[in-house]
Amino acid sequence: MAVQFTFTDQNDTRSGFGAGLLELGKNNPNVVALCADLTGSLKMDAFEKAFPERFFQVGIAEANMMGIAAGLTIGGKIPFTGTFANFSTGRVYDQIRQSIAYSGKNVKICASHAGLTLGEDGATHQILEDIGLMKMLPGMVVINPCDFNQTKAATLAIAQHEGPVYLRFGRPKVPNFTPADQKFEIGKALMLKEGKDVSIFATGHLVWKALKAAEILDAEGIDAEVINIHTIKPLDEAAVLASVNKTGCAVSAEEHQRHGGLGDSIAQVFARFRPTPLEYVAVNDSFGESGTPEELMVKYGLDTADIVKAARAAIARR
């Protein structure tokens, strides 16, 4: 059965993180937060104000932040690090690999401004490789929620999970449509719209666009299934396979490089268990550039129209 969703308002996923972190602070004295000079951008200011003794401003020194977070777990703290997605991953990959992942530390790496929708700051800050980097690390959980409510729910859920987590979210205000009281289950895909002709597996900001694409396809007589893959690792392989067993073809949609993202994870499931035509909606081996989020999503092929086109192409290959 599909989950009920209704558009309520426009809000940014990073604010969902900030709201979740504040709630965690109230309910769990072991939760601590670290930030590398981006407290406002990460919406961590409410936590800082409410719990100054549990907030650590480390300055512009992300490598040190990851190491301190790893150390804080010794003694039972649950550290949440906050900075932009490119500074949360590529810049500190070896620190995460050795001090957090290989050391098995219970650190929550929370990353905002992921992908093209960071906008005008341009390609230096628009990381499109972070999902791939993080999902390759043994034991790392990778989550990319789709709206404010889901990001807040995910923030609460990862505090309950023992082990390192990468939580990816973004900057712009986007439709908020999943239920405010949803229970977030790590690794469990959400059925948003059932359909029989094509499966659309979407993550992050592309989920709303996938729902819009399904409406357009519906007008053409194509019954698309839309599944929200908020957890890229561990991937809900059973949900992916169940859907394509019904539809026979698929589209993956993500704000990430085609190489190494959600699409590749799904392709691996198809290759291992059930060869299935798959069309990628993703950035095709390219850096981004300056522009508004909307302009960039169109130029780099990540818009609603691109999902519609990909769905038609997938069906044609079935």
Next chain:
Amino acid sequence: MGGRWNYFRGMASIDELKRIATQVRRDILRQVHAVNSGHPGGSLGCTDFFTALYFHVLKHKPDAFSMDGNGEDLFFLSNGHISPVWYSVLARSGYFPVSELNTFRKLNSRLQGHPTTHEHLPGVRMASGSLGQGLSVAIGAAISKKLSNDSALVYTLHGDGELQEGQIWEAAMYASAKKVDNLIATVDANGQQIDGSTEHVLSLGNLQAKFEAFGWMVFQMNGNDMQEVVAGLENARKHTGQGKPIVVLMKTEMGMGVDFMMGSHKWHGVAPNDEQLAKGLAQLEETLGDY
């Protein structure tokens, strides 16, 4: 089979520590010889420090290791390649059976080439090997202790060459700015690294002045004089809680205790052959029994 030392903080005399140290040096040579790999040079140079730390200075519970180490002093080895000396003192002080030293660097061992928590070796609280990361982790652990009102201390060891890594100085800046004063960092200043002397590869300049400029309390000691090491570490301990992180710059000789391994960087990462092992062991009394 090799024995352990029955240990309580502050109990061992200088003579007893020296006797333990010769056994630790034997363990180092035998570990690296058995697998024809590993890092004996820095291990031998830091043996006196490790022996003093584990058998005299640390407040710890070798027979009841817990990752959290609440109420215990914690030690982090940042220059993980000198694992043979650490493994020896961990085993000899009771963290795991001394016989397990025989598995060093072998398949399915908890004694990995570089230390790790991954195989759950008692005594190890973070993986190290990729250099420059240990000071940050130690700062985190020190802050965690403060949050828990735990008055125990956090110690680290770094190589001097390791200080070429930028993360060390990010951490150094943080520790003084945020008054992490339950932390004692030590630096193995042997002046050597893989490609030659630190002076030749990339001069570290005046380390005392550098750490002072970063807001640290700096002490120096001869890391190969047991009396001085014990006194130096106890002195550092006395200066904790005064609003500043502490660093002890420890002059050592790479390869100390084995004459043909001293005075060169050649034995940084090279194991002795059979003949060299015999020659080295002849210089080191077997005081606690080989494993």
